[in-house]
Amino acid sequence: MSRVQPIPRISLIWLLVAQVLVIVPHLTHLPVWIIALWLVCAGWRIQIFRMRARYPNAWAKVVLMLVAGVGVFISRGSLIGLEAGTVLLVAAFILKLVEMHSRRDALVLIFLGFFTVVTAYLFDDSMLVAFYSLLPVCALLAALIGLQQSVFAERPMATLKLSATLMLQAAPLLLLLFIFFPRIGPLWSLPAPSAKGVSGLSDSMTPGDIADLSRSDELVFRASFTGQMPPRPKLYWRALTMERFDGKRWSQAPFAELAAMPDWQRGGEPWRYSIIMQPTEQRWLFGLDVAQTDLPGVRQLNDFSLQAAAPVDRSLLYEVESWPQSVREAQVARDALQRNLLLPEQGDPRTRAWAQQLRQQYPQTNLLVAALLQHFNREAFYYTLKPPRLEEDSVDAFLFDTRRGFCAHYAGAMTFVLRAAGIPARLVAGYQGGEINSAGNYVSVRQFDAHAWVEYWQPGTGWQAVDPTFQVAPERIESGLEEAMTEEGSFLEDSPFSPLRYRQLSWLNELRLGWDNLNYNWQRWVLGYQSGQQFDLLKRWFGEVRAERLAVALVGGGGLLLGVLALWFFKPWRNRPSPQQRQYQRFERLLLRHGLVRGTAEGPRDFARRAGQQLPAQAALIRQFIEHWEQQFYAGKPADGVQLKRALQALRRALPWRFTRPPERT
């Protein structure tokens, strides 16, 4: 049809509402000028509707489009890519509103709105965002319904209600599709939105870096165990190993991934658990020693850490099997150990001398290690989040002068001493412990759980982990950083509003843990529901997963759902008479209770006349009813059933109340 169909008012109202709702979650990553553009466009559109402004002409449209394009280019540095694309999409969504005159334009706008909702998911897929997004979707559907309604329809809430009803009715089918629709891997790779300001471990660090990291309560990953969870002091989550020391910084050995697969023997019982990690923009995964996973693209490096094929840029779920009792590299070529003995050419002379002294005192490696740990335990070392700055000969200064440090100071110093004493040793960076959520049998590890510990090697037993921090502050390992910092009071000092600071308030803590559990399950069962998870679940339900079974479940289940819904919707067993007929039946039932029965050959009008004679007081009302009824039933006078209902009600009120039929008069 060539004529332009105007947009009904209801649809416009809901489009404006939907636009606000759609754009709100994008505000965190949209440039500010978009909001200004949006206010101008929404105002303009309302003025157009009130006939106080005109639609933009072709020139104005070109100018607006150019302005938006240039704006995106200036604020995002490009017109392609997810960030710029999203801004462009939102800009189009805003500009289209002004230009919209016909129903077709409104349709385009509604579809754009749905896409904009989808892009919001790419930036944030938390539970809150997901549930929030039901609001804009509902409003967009209401706008879509509004387009079908007449221009004179006046009740926007009824439209919204219908759209909510539709969504509610769609819920079971949605669930079915979500569970059974086959998930496949990406068809082509697309850039994920760059995670801005991801904090976390990096591949090199000075001892103070981990202390800085401990100021953050950001979630790193959650691990849920099948079966018994190991005790907290055993939860040493390895991320990476640092083997190079330049006198100040520890860093990962270059080309570590090129080294051969390490040799290790499994021993004891494994721990099985799954980890959902937040994006880190780094390639390492977390695991307890010795960790194995069958996630595609992930391999075990020579230092027993797990590495993904590409930086982890979106949350990732993987299953891990850890063998804590295994022997790692009992035999290894001497030159392979060489890099774990390297020290800077010079510096820290006091430490080197002390190491030599220890070596002479304890020729056996494990005795030397034990003596070193004893030293940390007995001497006046302090565990602190605010270590003093160390300049030249930092290890010397720490071991002999300040004696105040965080985990990385202890681990770094110990590795240095061991190497100086001729024992291959390296520093392991990762996380220790985590918060155990007993409701969900999982542990949440946050940035402040960052930790560094030491591994040393001796022939026969291979690599062994030791933690000097445990000697200084055992409560850090047993109960966590907060306990270790009670005296200093420095736990999450910079974030006074972090709920983690208020764990002693038990109700608040329960609330927080409950919420955390909810989020965890959301991440596990909704966000993590990709091919692997789906396969596991379906296998558990149906034994074997085959395409035919999936198709049968989808089609059969869907058909069943639709059938049930149709029954509920149409109620075919109820073959209703017309409203006029129904009201008339009620009228007869009412009179029956007053002893009046319509004869078989008696027409409604005659019956009413007779009833009027018998009940003279109500004769007028009876006549009124029967007249309305005749008008509607025979004459086809346009009306709804309400008038008839009222007439019947008036008659009912006028008659004395009777529940049953009186005894026959004789």
Added chain:
Amino acid sequence: MSATRWYRPWWNRWLSKRIPPASSVQLNHRRVFIIPSRTGVAFGGALALMLLAGINYQNSLAYGLTFLLFSVFVIAQHHTYGNLAGLTLQAAGGAPVFVGEQAAFRIRLISSVRPHQALALSWPPAPAQVVDVPLLGMVESELAVPAVQRGWLRPGRLRVESQFPLGLLMAWSWVDLDQTVLVYPRPLAGDLPLSAGAGDDPEDEGVKASGHGADDFQGLRSFVPGDAQSRLHWKAFSRGQGLLVKDFVSLVGREQWLDLQALDGDLEARLSLLCYWVLQFSKNQQPFGLRLPGREIASDSGDAHRDACLQALALFGLPA
């Protein structure tokens, strides 16, 4: 829906078996058809794009929204179908018209189970009329069809369509309410050679009847059904003398006969001319008779007489 499609006859036969013509039709599952509308197809395309985003970004929420919208689309089938099902359509008649006018068909829509919104009624390709029917309500809609030919006008099957609520699906039905409207010939002004009797008085040939028959009041007579209301003697009625009619007599003093065969030219043009004169005489309350080959209507006057004459003209020569 072009009328020249090859499947047309087959389709019509199938339809009349499925939805037989009746003056009142209630729509049910046998009578309602439903397919995705053009918007629905576009919506499907948009869903495919969203699904692609879900797959490529491995984003469960994008999958979720796609599934939600798809489910809404599926559920909308029930709503769109339900918006037609249960609706009763009744023919509510229509007044006769003249060729060249719009014949108005009144259609009564009755809701008995649920309200019906945005129902589009049309005889394609005419634009549709959109009506809402409230719950348990009754609404009358008047649809115009151009009257192009005299005789009985059957508008054919009425298309009842609804895309409510989402516009993504289109449910429709073709209903034949067995409605007809009588179309009279188009009245065309012109001179009329009057024939008196069967032309037995040749001298009278050529006497022209002027359009302004000046009538003389003759007296009162009692009312006979068919007499024009304008001639009722209301004053006498109010005095309780019963219905009396003012009786006039034509100045011509002779019965006027409208005779098709007395005219020359094209049949339709002759019928149109007669139609004009039927209307003229009736307006002037002048009695006249109509003579058509095979049919003669005796001289009379009044609305009933006029309608009978018009009907005879409308149907003349047409198969019954």
